[in-house]
Amino acid sequence: MSDKRIRNVVVVGGGSAGWMAAATLSTYLGPEANVRLVESEEIGIVGVGESSVPHMKRFNGSVLGIDEMDFVANTQATFKLGIRFDDWARIGDSYVHGFGTIGRSLGPLPFHQLWLKLFLAGRAPGIAAFSLPTAAAPQGRFTTGAADAPGGAPLTDVAYGYQFDAGLYARYLRRLSERRGVVRIEGRIVDVRRKGDNGDVEAVVLESGDSISGELFIDCSGFRGLLIEQTLKTGYEDWTHWLPCDRAVVVPSERAGPPTPYTRATARSAGWQWRIPLQHRVGNGHVYCSAYMDDDQAATQLLAGLDARALDEPRLLRFTTGHRRRFWNRNLIALGLAAGFMEPLESTGIYLVQSGLERLLGLFPDRGFDPLLAERYNRDTVLEYERIRDFLVLHYSATERDDAPFWIRCREVPLPETVRETIDLFRLDGRYFRNAEDFFALPSWVQVMLGQRIVPRGYHPLVDAIPDGELATFVERVRASIADAVAAMPSHQAFIDRHCKAPPA
Numbered sequence: 001m002s003d004k005r006i007r008n009v010v011v012v013g014g015g016s017a018g019w020m021a022a023a024t025l026s027t028y029l030g031p032e033a034n035v036r037l038v039e040s041e042e043i044g045i046v047g048v049g050e051s052s053v054p055h056m057k058r059f060n061g062s063v064l065g066i067d068e069m070d071f072v073a074n075t076q077a078t079f080k081l082g083i084r085f086d087d088w089a090r091i092g093d094s095y096v097h098g099f100g101t102i103g104r105s106l107g108p109l110p111f112h113q114l115w116l117k118l119f120l121a122g123r124a125p126g127i128a129a130f131s132l133p134t135a136a137a138p139q140g141r142f143t144t145g146a147a148d149a150p151g152g153a154p155l156t157d158v159a160y161g162y163q164f165d166a167g168l169y170a171r172y173l174r175r176l177s178e179r180r181g182v183v184r185i186e187g188r189i190v191d192v193r194r195k196g197d198n199g200d201v202e203a204v205v206l207e208s209g210d211s212i213s214g215e216l217f218i219d220c221s222g223f224r225g226l227l228i229e230q231t232l233k234t235g236y237e238d239w240t241h242w243l244p245c246d247r248a249v250v251v252p253s254e255r256a257g258p259p260t261p262y263t264r265a266t267a268r269s270a271g272w273q274w275r276i277p278l279q280h281r282v283g284n285g286h287v288y289c290s291a292y293m294d295d296d297q298a299a300t301q302l303l304a305g306l307d308a309r310a311l312d313e314p315r316l317l318r319f320t321t322g323h324r325r326r327f328w329n330r331n332l333i334a335l336g337l338a339a340g341f342m343e344p345l346e347s348t349g350i351y352l353v354q355s356g357l358e359r360l361l362g363l364f365p366d367r368g369f370d371p372l373l374a375e376r377y378n379r380d381t382v383l384e385y386e387r388i389r390d391f392l393v394l395h396y397s398a399t400e401r402d403d404a405p406f407w408i409r410c411r412e413v414p415l416p417e418t419v420r421e422t423i424d425l426f427r428l429d430g431r432y433f434r435n436a437e438d439f440f441a442l443p444s445w446v447q448v449m450l451g452q453r454i455v456p457r458g459y460h461p462l463v464d465a466i467p468d469g470e471l472a473t474f475v476e477r478v479r480a481s482i483a484d485a486v487a488a489m490p491s492h493q494a495f496i497d498r499h500c501k502a503p504p505a
Contacts, residue, residue, distance in 0.1 A: 004366035007033050010214035012189065012204060012227055014039035016166050017336025017353045018220035019173035023064055024357045025218075026180040035181065038204060038212055040188040050276045050283040051080060051263045051347040052161040053439075054099050059354040064176065068144075072500040074172050076279040077164035078259040079142050079492060081133035083346065087267040088452055090400050095451030096262065097346075098134025100159030102127065102443045103478045109462060111478065112446050116430045116459040118475055127450055129479050131443065132486065133159055137262040141489035161347065163263060163276045163283075185212060192231045200331040200369075201227060215367055219334040223341070228324055228334035235325040237340075242393045242413060243321040244406075245271045245343055249299045249314040250285040256308040258493040265345060266305065267399075269293070270406040273305050274344065279496065280505035281311060287343055292406040319343070321389075327381045328374040333360055340385060345395060348388050351439070355384060380437075387438045390419045391445070398423070398452035423454060430456035 009029065011022050018037055026035045060066040071077065082098035103111025111130065118124035128134045136142065145158055178184065187206035195202045203213035204227075219227040228234050240246060259277035266273045271288030286302035293301075299314040323340025327333060335356050342348050359380060363373045397415055401407035415423075418435060425431045426449050432442050463471070490498070 004368055005032075006215045006365065006367055008214045009033065009035045009216045009218065010204065010212055011035065011037040011218040011220060013037075013220035013222060013336075013338070014170060014174070014184075015220065015222070015336070016170045016173065016350065017338075018218075019170050019177055020350075020353050021218045021220055021335055021357060022177040022182045023173045023180070024361070026177055026182045027064060028361055031181065034183075035177075036183045036185055036212060036214070037177070038185045038187060038189060038206070041186065042188060050166050050278065051163050051274075051344065052350045053347055054159045054161050055351050055354060056161055059358070063354070063358065064173075066176070069500040071169075071172065072162065072164075072496075073502045075162075075164040075168040076281075076502045076505060077162045077500075078277055078279060078496065079144075079261050080161040080163050080263055080347075081137040081142065081159075081261045083263045083265055084137065084260075085265050085267075085395070085448075085451060087401075088265075088272075088395060088399060090453070091403065093451075093453075095447070096128060096134045096137050097444060097447045097451065098128070098131045098137060098159075099161065100131060100133045100443065102446060103130040103475075106466070106474065109460060110432075110442060112442075113430055113460040113463055114466070114471060114475055116456060117463050118472060120456075120459065123472065124475055125479070127447060130475075130482060131447070132482055134447065135482050136486045136489055137260070139486060140258065140260060140492050141486055142261040142492040142495050143489045144495075160261075163259070163278055165278055165280075185210075189226060192227060194231070198330070201231065215331065216365070217332045219332055219338040220336050222337045223319060225324070225334060225338045227332050228327075228329060228338055232329050232332065234329050234334075236320070237322045237325055238320055239322040239389055240320060242389065242416065243343060243396065244289045244291065244409070245287045246318065246320060247290050247295065247298065248285050248287045248317045248319070248343075249295065249302050250283070250317065251302060251306075251314045252311045253282045253284055253306045254308040254311060255281060258491070259496075261492040263347065267401070267407075268301055268305075269404040270298075272345065273302060275307075279502045282306075282308065285344070287345070289406055292404070292409075323382070323385045326374075326378050327356065328377045331369055333377075339381075342385065342388050342392065345392055346388070346440070348439070352384070352388075355439075356381065383437065384439060386416075386418075387435060387440070390416055390422070390435075391438075391440045391448070393419050394423070394445070394448055395452065398449065398454055400453060423449065427454055427456055429458040429460055431460065 011018050022037045082096050084096050086094045189204045190207050191205035193203045201217045203211045205211050264275040270292035273286045276283040288298045319341045327339050336353050363377050396410040
């Protein structure tokens with residue numbers, strides 16, 4: 001039987017996406033494989049993705065074998081328990097979408113249903129008191145688990161992501177990749193050669209005249225999609241109708257006090273502004289819709305919203321929310337911004353790269369590139385993008401703001417049916433049903449819907465089968481255990497100083 005294994009892989013583009021791909025493939029294809037990454041120092045990377053979801057911890061550790069505290073120290077990272085949303089439903093509102101679970105379920109009933117009966121009767125505090133990350137984030141407390149908690153507090157499996165320097169993460173992965181045999185090739189690509197018999201990508205040609213051939217190509221070339229779009233003309237699914245923001249201005253600023261263990265997203269008049277605290281600086285950006293605000297206004301609003309001195313001039317990015325019609329086309333897989341763009345409201349950019357790589361490993365082809373593999377990859381990836389889209393749409397549509405035309409427009413745009421059904425069911429009596437393999441599960445949808453003033457009219461009828469006193473005692477015990485656990489946590493800064501303080505920038 002002939003050996004049809006893929007032995008030559010070419011990654012086009014660096015940045016965090018390119019080097020994640022190179023690190024992953026060099027780890028799992030074995031020493032006989034030849035993984036090369038082509039990038040040009042002349043072409044900058046976008047590098048705005050400085051915040052992650054909890055999946056990154058598992059990917060770094062289980063897939064790449066990275067030591068967590070070494071990663072944190074070398075990327076000037078901090079920890080992230082969730083996202084704080086300010087001014088979204090109404091100006092003055094604030095809530096935290098925390099990672100992890102809410103309370104403890106009781107049989108088939110999720111905890112929020114138990115809480116809901118008491119809350120609607122005025123007998124329980126808000127839902128934030130019943131989720132460990134959500135309760136700890138505003139208090140600036142953090143730990144990774146019970147080993148770091150004094151007094152034996154009930155802390156296990158704390159869910160968290162990271163806030164990190166994307167440029168430093170790319171360098172970190174480059175060092176890792178090169179130790180595992182990846183060869184970096186410096187140069188600007190000026191041409192792409194395709195095979196005459198089937199149209200597959202055969203090689204990329206550099207400005208120097210050198211030709212880099214391969215059997216499998218990974219396009220991490222950013223928004224331009226050098227291979228997936230400029231070469232293969234794959235097409236793009238545009239979601240601007242539901243997610244109208246199409247530009248961002250970004251700027252770093254000085255630190256202003258201890259870093260918070262959460263990212264902040266503040267709604268503005270034509271979009272929203274992020275704040276991501278790292279160990280050495282703060283990342284800031286203003287995502288907005290150009291139909292309602294020009295670039296100079298957006299930059300002015302961004303700078304006015306900083307809490308410390310800007311370290312550079314604002315940089316402008318243009319994008320269209322959506323995705324390529326195919327992510328796997330012929331012998332090419334697109335990742336990162338080359339695959340699509342989901343605005344960073346819920347920090348899914350890094351996750352989508354890592355998820356795509358894990359999906360690729362599961363469906364990895366031989367040189368025959370059976371189309372069934374590509375069909376499954378594309379179908380599953382489209383579903384993942386659509387579910388994330390729905391969650392983002394929820395944030396924009398569930399608003400009562402009428403102070404700006406942008407927000408009125410967001411509220412009035414007809415929703416995808418999947419979002420409409422989810423909101424209607426929840427508004428009825430708090431029920432939530434996960435769609436297929438949604439990345440965002442019940443705790444995320446419940447916290448955001450409640451945070452944006454979608455309050456159920458009732459609760460699940462099975463809750464009434466629980467004696468009232470027993471129900472109240474159970475809910476209170478959960479609240480008290482969460483409060484005790486939060487009180488036992490060290491401060492976020494103290495945890496970093498003890499375990500993973502970065503060297504001076």
